Amino acid sequence: MENGAAQPVIVAIDGPSGTGKSSTSKAVAAQLGLSYLDTGAQYRAITWWMVTNGIDIDDPHAIAAAAGKPDIVSGTDPANPTIVVDGTDVAAPIRTQEVTSQVSAVSAVPEVRARITELQRSIASGAEGGIVVEGRDIGTTVLPDADLKIFLTASPEARAARRSGELKGADVHATREALIKRDAADSSRKTSPLAKAGDAVEVDTTELTLTQVIECVVTLVEEKRAGK
Ligand SMILES: Nc1ncnc2c1ncn2[C@@H]1O[C@H](COP(=O)(O)OP(=O)(O)O)[C@@H](O)[C@H]1O
Numbered sequence: 012m013e014n015g016a017a018q019p020v021i022v023a024i025d026g027p028s029g030t031g032k033s034s035t036s037k038a039v040a041a042q043l044g045l046s047y048l049d050t051g052a053q054y055r056a057i058t059w060w061m062v063t064n065g066i067d068i069d070d071p072h073a074i075a076a077a078a079g080k081p082d083i084v085s086g087t088d089p090a091n092p093t094i095v096v097d098g099t100d101v102a103a104p105i106r107t108q109e110v111t112s113q114v115s116a117v118s119a120v121p122e123v124r125a126r127i128t129e130l131q132r133s134i135a136s137g138a139e140g141g142i143v144v145e146g147r148d149i150g151t152t153v154l155p156d157a158d159l160k161i162f163l164t165a166s167p168e169a170r171a172a173r174r175s176g177e178l179k180g181a182d183v184h185a186t187r188e189a190l191i192k193r194d195a196a197d198s199s200r201k202t203s204p205l206a207k208a209g210d211a212v213e214v215d216t217t218e219l220t221l222t223q224v225i226e227c228v229v230t231l232v233e234e235k236r237a238g239k
Pocket residue numbers: 026027028029030031032033034035173174176177216219220221222224
């Protein structure tokens with residue numbers, strides 16, 4: 012590359028829960044000086060707002076009618092990603108079991124997806140140095156022209172073991188069941204389901220350490236940049 016100046020690059024990382032999307036994306040962005048966007052945190056944030064404001068999660072019409080109300084702001088520094096709703100830092104409350112169990116229903120509502128997708132595209136286009144965006148439908152729907160698309164996978168056993176390692180005292184079997192249920196809901200919804208883009212590179216992380224996955228993705232980004 013001329014003068015060693017890096018071109019802005021847009022990287023989409025998708026996959027089911029516990030495959031390593033967040034940890035990999037943050038590390039790759041930090042290492043390469045890119046911005047970072049956790050789109051799952053945005054869906055969790057709008058779900059938290061619905062729950063907090065007493066919206067009936069079983070009523071898609073009520074969710075659709077409220078979808079435009081919360082103000083959601085994502086901070087894209089990989090060293091300090093933030094998520095703020097109507098001025099409140101919701102980084103902790105969006106990770107509760109209550110939000111986790113409701114997020115698939117809320118994120119299946121087309122009006123919610125339209126709202127959040129627009130936000131994601133505007134953040135990606137404003138990231139002048141490039142960005143790593145992670146989620147479920149980034150390569151297929153949000154940023155179909157991304158420079159590089161990665162689809163992470165891992166066995167349900169590996170994913171459940173990783174997740175229950177995070178939640179103190181969580182039962183691996185219960186975690187595995189909840190995770191499989193959420194993946195099924197996310198993969199079968201009508202609007203923009205969890206799916207691998209045709210041109211995504213699939214990386215099975217079951218037998219890889221996090222360091223190996225990060226190295227693999229960094230290499231793929233560098234190869235892309237070199238080919239530009
Ligand atoms: N390849 C890996 N090997 C072992 N543990 C991993 C690996 N990748 C991620 N983890 C751990 O698994 C957990 C879930 O990872 P995370 O990045 O949050 O996944 P996702 O964003 O896909 O749900 C974290 O505790 C993370 O440190």
